Amino acid sequence: MQLSPKLAAKFDKLQSSYPVKRSALIPMLMYGQDELGSVSDELIAEIARRLGLNNVQVEETLAYYSMLHRQPIGKHHVQVCTNVACMLRGGAELLEHAKKRLEIGHKEVTKDGVFSLEEVECIGACTGAPAIQVNYDFYENVTPLNLDRLIEDLDKGKRPEPQGVISGALHERAKQETPLISKRWGIKDSHKIDVALQHGAYQALDKALKQMTPESIIDEVKQSSLRGRGGAGFPTGLKWSFVPKDSPKPKYVICNADESEPGTCKDRPLMEMDPHQLIEGITIAGRAINAHSGFIYIRGEYRYVLDIVDAAIAEAYERGYLGKNILDSGFDFDLLIHTGAGAYECGEESALMESLEGKRGNPRIKPPFPAVVGLYGCPTIINNVETLCAVPAIILEGGLTYANRGTPKNGGTRLLCVSGSVNKPGIYEIPLGMNMKKFIDEMAGGMRNGKKLKAVIPGGSSCPVFRAEEIDIAMDYDTVAKAGSMLGSGGMVVIDEDTCMVDMARRIMHFYAHESCGWCIPCREGTSWLKKMLDRFHAGLGRPEDIDLIGELSMNMLGRTFCPLGDAAAMPTISIVQKFRNEFEDHLQGRCAYNKSAEALIGSR
């Protein structure tokens, strides 16, 4: 196959960038598709040839990822998010509008091939809901009216200025905020190394490399009681200490920038406004476990963020903060950013490693855990973007100081992205332990349009929901867990009285059914069954026994699936059935008081 010189050069580079060639597969498919409009047979053959794979290895991998298309998509691929945060702000209506305007349905292409439409899952723009993407460009707070204008412009060959930095990160600082890892946000050109250096970047790296040992770095992080910001909240220092010191194998650091948990959009500003902080954190982590190579796995939708981070990595190499003999310390560290291709499950750490190895994103059997057997079978630590971004601050101010910002065992600050029915959706850095009710009422500006609060998803759609009266609690991992939910990924979705909870359960289940990798029976079949049942139920065709069945099926997924995605699907569902059973019963009577466009939502995917 004849590739354009640019693509050929890209492929050549990708092929030689990884310890194992196959790792280049997904990026090659993505960049190939970007140029050719789809993944053609020839492209498959070319990539297979270059990577020494057979057809089926390429095909089974690409079939897994929702951003990869075998059939050509439109020149402008309009992707409308209808997941929870957008749903609360009219995402579904926007999708309907787009269908009418473009006269095509979900996953269809206009006759002239100019536009295609897709209903997509959370794209990480929750604080600017409803949001859409056209190809890789983001547009926030999209109304039907400005969607029309956008489409007109595109049709005329104009590219309307896309949203750069996510708007939710650019608000005035509230006085309760404690900017630590977000401190360089809002500074002009903060993603550039000179600006970052002026504002203190790489001082922690210097200290870690010159004044500390790997052990003392780990101790400092342990002392900070930093817990993973990716969802599970595992103590970071402890995780690092699991890496076997005597293993002869290479060790790896992976930064999990797959950010796909519905309601979550905090890693995105961390990367776009302060990529050097992240690079610094990763490099320190590498030093701590004696790794010489790291990867940032970033979700495929965040292409422009990838480009920003990639440029920052290049700067860091240039200035000697990456590469050989960093800051004359004798420590070598290489860093590569790697694009995903549309799969929530690839945020799960072991599935991510499979994906990074160029395979389907199926999770792995644990134990062994990644710290012992991870990427390419080697000891690997994997951490969320925000977790790694906290590391430079911890090194600089000391573990104890950092810890004291939060509550015991819940050290430091964290980013909360609040979206949904609040007046000031946004991304806020707060000390752990702040009161949830106060946070919503004060920092998030209280309820929008003076509506009453009905429910809160505290940390991404995988968490059990709280009823309005359950939220007068401290926001730290342990307290929220005690109250029956999770702080999760920090994606808080606030739900007002006008929202139908059956519809909410339905939309949440659509997400998990769409994202289930299909590996294990209970999740694969359970999410698909529940999705169909909730569709039917929401459409008014429910049977009384369905309510218990929904709960029972979820209960039987819980704890029995291969990976936590099954639990993530079950937990919110169980909580909604338990806490809002009355709304299910109302549906049996043909009453869905809240949703005006129920039919429009059904069967859309």
Next chain:
Amino acid sequence: MAETKLVHLKIDDRDVEVPAGTLVIEATRRLGIEVPSFCYYPGLTLQAACRMCLIEVEKAPKLQTACTQVVGEGMVVRTNTEQVRNARKFMLEFLLSNHPLDCPVCDKGGECELQDMVFRYGADTSRFVEEKIHRPEEKWSDLVYYDAPRCILCFRCVRVCDEGMDVKALGVGMRGAHSIIIPNREDHLECEECGMCIDICPVGALTSGTYRYKTRPWEMQYVSTICTHCSNGCKTTLSVRNHEILRANNRDLSGINKEFLCVKGRFGFDFTKHPERLKQPLLRKGGKLFPVSWEEAAQAAATKLKELHTAYGGEAIGFIGSNRASNEENYMLQRLARATFGTNNIDHHRTADYTGLVTALGERAADSSLTMEHLYQSNAVLVIGNDPSNQNPLVGWQIRAGIRHNGAKIFLVNSREIKLERKATQFVQVADGQEAAAVRWLATGEGQLAAGVSEKLAALKSALEAEPDVAIVFGSELTGKAIEDVVAFGLKLPGKVRYMALGDYANSRGAADMGVLPDRLPGYAYLDNRGVVESLAKHWGAQVPTKQGMTAPEMIDAAQTGRLKALYVVGANPFAHFGKSAAGRGNLGLLIVHELFLTETAQLADIVFPAASAYEKDGSVTNTAGEIQLLHKAAEVMGARSDFDLLRIVSHQLERAGLGKAFHFKTPAAVFEEIRKTVPGYNVESIGLLTGGAEPTKIEFSKNGHAPYDVPVQLIRPANDNLFTSGTLGRFCTMMQTLPEAEAKP
């Protein structure tokens, strides 16, 4: 083997002691406790995908998968609690939610693991009222069909194709509930067509093109016998209805091959009912072959044989035995030649130099033979020549399994880049035909090799020196002297070394072992081995000739020159193999042939007896590794008779005509009794054989002061059969012939 630590645990209140590292699911099976599973499959990688095997482990926060949970000291496991039963019930309910439940029309009905599980563990009703995902059935090849809705995504097929076969033709497409299995060429398969995926599929998602919709499992009888194609000797279970073979598989995982069968073993049985099968004796009259009665044919054969014997003596009569006939039949044929006709003019189409191997090993022969199990267990395997994955599929399978399960290292010396190369630790590529030279270098350090080859061989040698257990497997590239070299090399290695010569055809080894050789008696005894000669004479009640006979090619030549007057061919096609069919039968006065089909040789014959195939008779065969196994009659083709029967009939007619003694064996088993007594190495325990096992021969051989052995290279003629060919027989396996992959192969 290093001693493994034992671990004690309690399963359902029973104490059990198992080696450390055992999986709980295996430990439960030891106690006879069944933990249901779909995705767990011994020998393949762990998946933990189906979640059927969830069990309670004390102190674990949630149910654990028995298929991945490793036993621990003092562990307490419960497999039959309310919670566990409930989990299984739900798992099945989940599974059935998208399953078509078309059992009445599903091929797998009656032997479906899902059906069984639902019966044992499932709920009686389904609460699923939503629409199921539908996809039409797909035909992937003439042999493999896929019905996605029935697929439970256990990934057994994908794994067996990748891990077991190293073909990687199957993958998983889509994701979530839409996940499906996909073939390697978009909508069809291009692969080795072994059908392993079909048989490993627990449900009716993958079905066989030759078997589908033919019958129901309970309407058939099952006969386990030995594959009649290559020399590896896989056990195959034939499913038979009304004397007709409908299917071949090995689902009980018994035999040396466990579940393995290649395309020939699994699908190559249709020759049995090929329309061109011979069903009546044929007699040449006025230049043409006419069907005649059994009596007429047998009498004609005996009369003419007697006449020529009287006129020209035994020297003028030749016998060619069969690579596919049983040990008993080959034994009877050589006994007929030697005892009745007093000649050593007996040979067969030799495809490997078994004589050379036994001779080179001498006293070590019994101890140094490499069985298929040894091959699997060996730490290191040196393969010289041949292309096991293609020519000796079970050997290839065993080698791959050894790599996967035991971390065996593979060393190749070959002129071609064979498929095994991608699994090889070291590959030494030599020039065409230089395998023997490479071996000479290994043994003696002598000889000229292409640049760089000796360095590579030196590396290979030092690697093998570090191995405690070495298997050496070689093809027909090594014969005579070269085999002496390889054995000399093996003797220098510090580890235990065992050898396997790779021949073609199901019973080439047996034919050689039985003494269907002009220069060796049964058990490779030299013609002057007094002990063996006396023992044979006693059993046969006849003199044993001591003059060396003609080889098969020599007999064909002698037929042209007229030195040979009569040729008796059993299940062989020498006129095709030795390139003389164009020249015709020469000056032969009599050509008798036992055959299934009117082959090139049969067309030249005076008398053709319709013979039964291996699937239509009892007896024993010996595979290339020297393992004896029993054949069991599965099918019946009206009119055809086994060579055992035919030789008996002819011997009776001969006796009546005044030549020799008739065979009085009532059954092949009776012949085997004699073989046990007369063929050194065959005095094996019969209990193992009778229960369907394989018994390695223990050839006792003594050089008796004979000169070093060598063999003219052209005497060993490999058939070079590949996955889709099987000598003359393969031409009548219609299904195999028509596969596109068969055409693509050289």
